[in-house]
Amino acid sequence: MVMRNPPAAVPAGPGLPAKSKPQAERTYLLQRKLSRGLVYAACIVLSVVFVAPFLWSILSSLKGPSEIYVFPPSWLPKDPRWNTYIEVWRQVPFGRFYWNTIFITVFSTFGAVLSSTLIAYGFARFEFPGRNALFMVVIATLILPQQVTLIPRYLIFRQLKWLDSYLPLIVPNYFAGNAFFIFMLRQFFMGIPRALDEAAEIDGASPLRILFPALKPAVASIAIFSFLFNWNDFIRPLIYLNTTEKYTLALGLRHFQQQPEVGGDPPEPYLMAASLMVALPPILLFFVAQRFFVRGVVLSGIKG
Amino acid sequence: MTTASVEVGRTRKGLLLANASRRQRRAIYGYLFISPWIIGFITLVAGPMIASLYLSFTKYNLLRPPVWVGLQNYRVMFDGTDALFVGTVKRTIIFAVVSVVLSLAGSLACALLLNTRVNGTNLFRTAFFIPSLTPVVAAAILWRWILQPKYGPMNGLLNLVGIPGPAWLQSTQWAIPSIILIRFWRTVGGTTMIVFLAGLQAIPEEMYDAAHVDGASAWQRLRNVTLPLLTPTIFYNLIVGTIGALQVFALAYIASGGSVGTEGGPAYATWFYILHLYNSAFSYLQMGYASALAWVFFIAVLTLTLIQFAGSRHWVYYEAA
Numbered sequence: 001m002v003m004r005n006p007p008a009a010v011p012a013g014p015g016l017p018a019k020s021k022p023q024a025e026r027t028y029l030l031q032r033k034l035s036r037g038l039v040y041a042a043c044i045v046l047s048v049v050f051v052a053p054f055l056w057s058i059l060s061s062l063k064g065p066s067e068i069y070v071f072p073p074s075w076l077p078k079d080p081r082w083n084t085y086i087e088v089w090r091q092v093p094f095g096r097f098y099w100n101t102i103f104i105t106v107f108s109t110f111g112a113v114l115s116s117t118l119i120a121y122g123f124a125r126f127e128f129p130g131r132n133a134l135f136m137v138v139i140a141t142l143i144l145p146q147q148v149t150l151i152p153r154y155l156i157f158r159q160l161k162w163l164d165s166y167l168p169l170i171v172p173n174y175f176a177g178n179a180f181f182i183f184m185l186r187q188f189f190m191g192i193p194r195a196l197d198e199a200a201e202i203d204g205a206s207p208l209r210i211l212f213p214a215l216k217p218a219v220a221s222i223a224i225f226s227f228l229f230n231w232n233d234f235i236r237p238l239i240y241l242n243t244t245e246k247y248t249l250a251l252g253l254r255h256f257q258q259q260p261e262v263g264g265d266p267p268e269p270y271l272m273a274a275s276l277m278v279a280l281p282p283i284l285l286f287f288v289a290q291r292f293f294v295r296g297v298v299l300s301g302i303k304g
Numbered sequence: 305m306t307t308a309s310v311e312v313g314r315t316r317k318g319l320l321l322a323n324a325s326r327r328q329r330r331a332i333y334g335y336l337f338i339s340p341w342i343i344g345f346i347t348l349v350a351g352p353m354i355a356s357l358y359l360s361f362t363k364y365n366l367l368r369p370p371v372w373v374g375l376q377n378y379r380v381m382f383d384g385t386d387a388l389f390v391g392t393v394k395r396t397i398i399f400a401v402v403s404v405v406l407s408l409a410g411s412l413a414c415a416l417l418l419n420t421r422v423n424g425t426n427l428f429r430t431a432f433f434i435p436s437l438t439p440v441v442a443a444a445i446l447w448r449w450i451l452q453p454k455y456g457p458m459n460g461l462l463n464l465v466g467i468p469g470p471a472w473l474q475s476t477q478w479a480i481p482s483i484i485l486i487r488f489w490r491t492v493g494g495t496t497m498i499v500f501l502a503g504l505q506a507i508p509e510e511m512y513d514a515a516h517v518d519g520a521s522a523w524q525r526l527r528n529v530t531l532p533l534l535t536p537t538i539f540y541n542l543i544v545g546t547i548g549a550l551q552v553f554a555l556a557y558i559a560s561g562g563s564v565g566t567e568g569g570p571a572y573a574t575w576f577y578i579l580h581l582y583n584s585a586f587s588y589l590q591m592g593y594a595s596a597l598a599w600v601f602f603i604a605v606l607t608l609t610l611i612q613f614a615g616s617r618h619w620v621y622y623e624a625a
Contacts, residue, residue: 039420046414047431050493054434056457057446073460115340122337126330138341141349143543143609145551147578148602151585151595152352152359158366175344182341232439234554235578239586250441254558257445268449275442282437290430294498 054276061085061272068266081269085277088270091262094277096245097252101231104169104248109226111173112181113219119176120185121208125197135186141179147235154239168240169233173226181222184296188218221296224289228282249278360596365589377596386593388572388580395480396577400549403484407545408538410492415500416526429493429501436494444558447486448473473559479573483555491548496541503537504530535620543612547605553578577601 060068062080089095123135157168176182192214197207212219237248247255253274262270286293335342360377362370381389414432418425435443450456451472459469470478507530515525531538556574568575568583581601585594 036420036422039417039422042417043422043424043428046417046493047428050431050435050489053446053450053489056450060449069455071454072463073455073457075457115344119338119341122334126334126337127327128331128334131334134338134342137345141345143547143605144349145547145602145605147551147581148356148598149349149352150581151591151598152355153348154585155355155591156347156352172344172348174340175348176341177344177348228437232441234439234441234557235582250439250554253439253441253445257558271445272449275445279438279442282439283434286430286433286437 054279057272057276061269061276063269065265068268084269084273087263088273088277091270092252092256092274093245094249094252094274097247097249100166100246101248101250104166105227105230107166107170108173108230109223111170112176112178112226113223115174115176116178116181116185116222117208117215117219120182120189121211123182124186124189125194125207138179138182142183150235150239157240163240164242164246165240166246169230169236178226178229181225184222185215185218188215217292217295220289220292224285224293225296227285231282253278356595356598359592360599362592364591366591367589370592373592377593378600380593381596381600388575391572392575392577392580395573395575396550396552399480399484399552399576400546403487403549403552404542404545406484406488407491407496407549408541410488411494411496411541412500412534412538414493414497415504416530418497418501419504432493432497434493435490438490440490440554441558443486443490444555447482447489448559451482473574474570476569476571476573479569483552483559483574486555486559487549487552496545499541500534500537503534507533532621536622539612539616539620543609546608546612550601550605551578552576553582557582 059075059077061084062077062082063074064077064079064081067074067077123131123138153168153172154163157163160167162168162171189211192211196210196214200207200210232250233248234250234254237251238254241247241251244252244255253271256267256274257271259267261267359370361372361374363373363376364370380386384390418429418432438446451458453459453469453471453474456472458472462469472478472482511529511533512525515529520528553576556568556576556579559574568579577597578601581594581597584590584597
């Protein structure tokens, strides 16, 4: 309604200013201002809705035992207990969980980037019998739900005596567990002129070394996706890891959630503090690398 | 790299030979480069799928070798022996349908808002996007506390306006809507929205100019220009969103399960398909039955995707892409 055009502009046609321009222009500008205001209002309201749960959890994490179970809920903690953020590390081996998660994430991401770059390069730059058919298979695995192979993979890793180790979480990445990464990088290679690798070959350099700088943004996107996937993954660590010391942050949080109390205190403030600390690294990463992020998502959607 | 073929390259025949051997060598390199994928595909995808097809016809509890039982596992699902199966399927379908429709509509609305390019769009986009970065487990724990019936702020706010709030995750009626709500918050401003934004930005400006000149209202422009040109993007998000929603697991596992053994909510209210599969395999050690569940799931997802592709011919416009 608000964004409707000034009627006077209709008969005017392109490039022909109408006689009643000043008046029409004024209503038009007013409407534009109004619609802008509405857009702003909607954006602000939505932003608040999206961010509010974090604010509530920050507030909750600072509340003491006497303030947490209050009806109706109190909003601001009267006496903020910053100590919760220190105490939580002592109550739960969070340092350990952080280290485990970082370890798994780093080695998985390295494997995913390495293998999908090589594979995508093979598909994009070499001709061999069955190439297109094989690439179709790569695409087909895109829609394959991971749960279908969950049980047999578990049985394989059990046979290999890899259970309760990080190997089932890390090793598959070196064999291109992710068809989406291969697809994305292949698109990228196809966009780089072949003359570049030929020039490299003539100079006796490895084409992959020459191409790598051009690939950096795509590789960065993949690294970010892989990081997020491994950082947030729940079902695979749940199945493969049994010993508490080996838990990832996601599993550790779950483990922590099942405690009825923390050192005699209600667990909620600690749980909120812990959840926020687990969510922080992905959010920070996003702020640092937003550019690659958006480009990666866009690239994945374009060919859909 | 090229030394072997240089010596034969004197005569015409030699040249051809060198060319052929060069091509052959390139093919071998190609296979070498993709070999990690070939190994991975055989050992981690195709092999396991065949193995799980075999297992789905057996009884296997990890302790004794698998015993062939024919179609029994599949029969058990549909003849009521597994009393949970039918309810699980229904629940998962309801959840997926509502969740996908809401998230497509919500993400599109957010993308349209951000596409107006008012000042500060980047800031708003970041605010919309942050929930999708939150690990599922953390999000589930945050929301359990928000939806806490007595001390949570959700019912606190509802109370302020005089509405007695439900018990959310602890109520059999409200458990699924609660999970839908959490998932909506977490995913609506995420990748789906970013893909929509990219789709919107790919629509040529001239299209809008033309509509403008013809006197189309904002609604008409949305209905007759934006939406038709956006159908490939909507279709992509529909496929990806459906597959994702059907796989809901961690949210139901954590948000509705307070202590050990209560995963799946009150009276199985959020006992979704993958939760059923997971419990069959890893709580009850029915590997054969869980494999059958996995295959039924796979075939259902595949069929659904194929139907969506077939249906897409009637509503997706590809000329503009």
